[in-house]
Amino acid sequence: MNAVTASTDDILLKVEHLSMRFGGLMAINDFSFEARRGDITALIGPNGAGKTTVFNCITGFYKPTMGMITLNQKSGKQFLLERLPDFRITREAKVARTFQNIRLFSGLTVLENLLVAQHNKLMRASGYTVLGLLGIGKYSAEAKNAIELARFWLEKANLVDRADDPAGDLPYGAQRRLEIARAMCTGPELLCLDEPAAGLNPRESLVLNEFLRGIRKDADTSILLIEHDMSVVMEISDHVVVLEYGQKIADSTPDEVKNDPRVIAAYLGVEDAEVEEVIAEVEHLQEGENR
Numbered sequence: 001m002n003a004v005t006a007s008t009d010d011i012l013l014k015v016e017h018l019s020m021r022f023g024g025l026m027a028i029n030d031f032s033f034e035a036r037r038g039d040i041t042a043l044i045g046p047n048g049a050g051k052t053t054v055f056n057c058i059t060g061f062y063k064p065t066m067g068m069i070t071l072n073q074k075s076g077k078q079f080l081l082e083r084l085p086d087f088r089i090t091r092e093a094k095v096a097r098t099f100q101n102i103r104l105f106s107g108l109t110v111l112e113n114l115l116v117a118q119h120n121k122l123m124r125a126s127g128y129t130v131l132g133l134l135g136i137g138k139y140s141a142e143a144k145n146a147i148e149l150a151r152f153w154l155e156k157a158n159l160v161d162r163a164d165d166p167a168g169d170l171p172y173g174a175q176r177r178l179e180i181a182r183a184m185c186t187g188p189e190l191l192c193l194d195e196p197a198a199g200l201n202p203r204e205s206l207v208l209n210e211f212l213r214g215i216r217k218d219a220d221t222s223i224l225l226i227e228h229d230m231s232v233v234m235e236i237s238d239h240v241v242v243l244e245y246g247q248k249i250a251d252s253t254p255d256e257v258k259n260d261p262r263v264i265a266a267y268l269g270v271e272d273a274e275v276e277e278v279i280a281e282v283e284h285l286q287e288g289e290n291r
């Protein structure tokens with residue numbers, strides 16, 4: 001979907017004038033962007049640009065200094081995320097996330113990790129009573145559903161044959177996919193992934209790409225992705241937003257962003273005064289290509 005043509009009904013997440021100050025450092029400065037329903041939106045930028053801080057504001061880990069973050073569910077319900085505590089952002093607004101460093105229960109099996117993710121739903125079904133847990137009422141039906149859902153995501157993550165192994169025994173790339181599968185077991189409308197391809201080899205990155213494309217196709221979940229691995233970003237994203245020093249410098253399709261001189265200059269670490277020079281060079285190269 002093109003960045004310019006989205007209607008307001010398509011907007012799942014709207015970030016407006018977001019700012020986050022840490023003491024004297026303005027980590028995010030008047031940053032606005034939109035993520036459309038059904039899209040994979042990538043948030044990229046050089047180290048320290050503020051990407052994780054934006055994620056932390058969206059998911060309630062930080063309360064922004066200023067700005068509004070609106071999540072529009074498909075049901076029509078609207079949530080102002082900057083006003084909600086993190087557990088309500090997960091449970092009610094249905095925003096799930098993964099972290100830069102893997103946070104699995106490494107002593108539990110792969111399947112158990114996916115069931116733990118559904119703990120809240122199961123406890124509600126038990127009515128928080130022992131009788132409920134013993135199978136009277138809705139609990140047994142919900143427990144069966146939880147196992148079905150875990151199986152579904154095990155298959156999608158290509159982990160069925162490792163279901164009974166401790167999560168800590170999986171290769172790195174498989175642990176990354178398990179984390180994402182675990183987040184999917186909470187039924188999110190928005191899945192925020194913080195550098196899912198970090199540390200993966202090229203083959204594992206390809207498997208990850210397929211998995212993320214599968215999520216977009218099979219689940220009603222949109223993805224917001226922070227990623228340094230451009231082979232992942234350019235391959236699977238519908239829309240790319242670029243941050244530099246806490247401010248937006250580009251917001252467009254992967255192809256346009258890839259050729260944007262300001263983005264190239266930011267990644268090369270060029271001083272502001274030299275940006276014009278880089279722009280001229282890139283334009284010159286592009287003219288050469290088009291000839």
Ligand SMILES: Nc1ncnc2c1ncn2[C@@H]1O[C@H](COP(=O)(O)OP(=O)(O)OP(=O)(O)O)[C@@H](O)[C@H]1O
Nearest residue numbers: 022023025027045046047048049050051052053054
């Ligand atoms: N809790 C905090 N306290 C103080 N400064 C912070 C805090 N969190 C982030 N920062 C600062 O805010 C800036 C943005 O950091 P952030 O981690 O959001 O960048 P990033 O784009 O995610 O970087 P990377 O790609 O290296 O992960 C950095 O200068 C960082 O040191």
